[in-house]
Structures are given as structure tokens and as C-alpha cells.
Amino acid sequence: MVDAVLLSACRTAIGTARRGTLRDTSAFDLATVVVREAVQRSGLPLDVIDDVVLGESVAGGGDIARYAAIEAGLTHVPGLAHNRHCASGLASVSTAAAGVRAGMDRAVVAGGTQSTSTAPVSRRRVLGTDDEWQDPWSSPSHVSTPDAPHNDMGILVGWNTARLTGLTREDMDAWALRSHQRAVRAIDEGRFADEIVPVKVTDRGGAVSVFDVDEHPRRTTTLEKLAALKVLHPEIEGFSITAGNSSGINDGAAAVVVAGSDLAAEHGLAPLATVRAWASVGVDPVQTGLAPIAAIHKALDRAGLGVDDVDLWEVNEAFAAVAVATTRELGLDPERVNPFGSGCSLGHPIATTGTRMIVTLAHELRRRGGGVAVAAMCAGGGMGSAVVLTA
16 A cells, blocks of 8 residues: 655635735635645646545535646546535545545545635525524534533533633633634744745735735734633523634635655655545534544554654644643643644634645644654534644
């Protein structure tokens, strides 16, 4: 069996939804940018690309992976749109790696794209009531249970994770502050320069600019500012989730080229990293925020590795509670977890985040000259996913 290796990994800068730089840029346009760039950076001829797999959590209509493939010059390549909610970007990469390792595909473009700003809203009519406009995030994956009779992710994921693991508001705010500080430092040090693809943006006044710096991290936030934010549900006694210790709502896209190690050798190409193993799990939706723990154990078991073998982690900060709980429950060294920030600071463009994490980790492994990295996250509806990279 050949190894599945990453020959390229790129992403757009992440925009703040609805009021940010990418607010008028569609998920399709974002996907086209990163698919085209990933293929160009890979060094492979177009005729060895066998598929394009893209995650998109809130679909704008049709198979966006196929449309992006056509626009990127891959007319001969089919497309597959993936939806594993928050973990869609991880699922696309693991699907690509599975096809390559099985010998079914030579090379696959995999990634995720999300334009929360332009996501469609739906109109729902309930018998005996007036029409109601429905937010795209109100989906069946936000299920209610007797222990969490809400379809609010702040309650179902953030608050439940905090109360089940005994996390305080101070624990979560401190982690969120750290996330912003690390993301700002990474930007200032140029850590993301190699992975970001500039996007040309035309604003509503017709002016054209280039967007190439993540705009969600807050340089001036402090513990005092975070502590002053109101909780999202003051009617719930002890509620501790705020906008500050939650992930952002964002726009962006990311893509990688996954290829067989034999194909890479044939073309004299040096991989960024190897996709060593991956896993997804389902849990009681009340425990959604703890699902990354089970996914990490499963993926590491498949890789023949243990927690102590991992040099670098990113646990998505859908809520700070998720990253803090995962770090503590697994006994991780906090210095190795989210060294460049994560969802609280960089933002969480839902279907993109999983691939964005892999892009960042792969580039960092190359900078370090090798190692083991794990990307892990929870996903709506009681799921967790993890991918193990080695280099």
C-alpha cells in the first residue's frame, strides 16, 4: 500500500463574516482560488488528478466541488461535495487519502470552502403559523436531547463541555486570550505567509484590493475586556459562554493535493507531510465538545502512536471549552496545543476549518524538519474527527 502524501497545502486568509473583507465573495469563488493554487503548487500534471473533494457545510446549490474543478481548469475531473458539518474539511482530506492509499486514485484535490456571509437563508412555513425566516445554522445536526433541550450550539457544545468538565469562565477566557495573542504573533512573524493565497476582492464601491492577512484576531483584547462581555444565556444560572470564548463566524477556503508516495517519487516531488491515519466518532450530542478526545485516541491507535508521540496539536476552538477540556483530559502539554491560535482567534469558517488546520500543521512540520501533528475537532450533532500527519 502506498502512502498518501500532501504535495501542496494552501488557504485564503480568513475573513470575518457579514462585515469583513470577503463578505461579497462566494464559496464557489473562494474554492476556485484554492483549488487552482493547490494544483499549481503540487507540481503534478493535470492529467493525474482523479478527483476533487470539497467540504461545504451550508450549500449554495449544486456540487460545488465539480464547479470549482471546472473553473480551475480540471474539466476532466469529477467533484464530490462533503458535509460532515464542522469536520467537513477533515473529512474531505481523509476521503482523498483513503482513495489514494487504496490505489483507486493517483492524486486528489481536497479541501473546504465556506462563505457564511453569502450562505442562503431558508423560508419555513409551519402549519398554523406565519412564515418564518430560518438561519442557515438552524439545522437538524443541532439536535436537542432531554439533557440539552436546545438547538443552540453555545448551550449544546460550549456550556455542556464546560459544566461536564468543571471549567470556569476564567479558564475559557484565559485560553481565548492566549489564542488571540498567539495568532497575532504568528501573523507578525510571517508564519502563515507560505500557506496563504492572496484573493482579489472588489468592494461594493468597485475598488479592487488584495486580501492576504487573517482579519479576525483581535490585537487589543485583554482578560478585562473578555471578562466584561455578557454571557450568551443569562437566564441559565452559572452560564459562562460568551462571544469572546467562542469561535468566530467566518469566510474562507483551503485546499491540499493528496497523492500517492509513488506518484510523488515518479515526478521527483518532496511531500510536505504524510496523512498517516484518521478517525471519526459519534457521541451523545450532549458530549459533542468532548468528541475530539475519542477521535484522537482512535486515530492515534490506527497510526500505531500514542499521545506522547505527538509534537504539535491543533484542537479547534469551536469554543475555548473544547480545546481546554481536550488538553486537560488527554494530559497534553499546553505549549504544544494551538501554537498559532485557532477558532477563537483565527475564526471558524465551518467546512474550511479542518483543511485549514491541516494546511497550517503541514507547513509547520516542514519548518521544523519533521515530526508528528494531530488536527482534531468536534462537529455538530455529536461527532468528533482527527487526522494524524507525519513528516
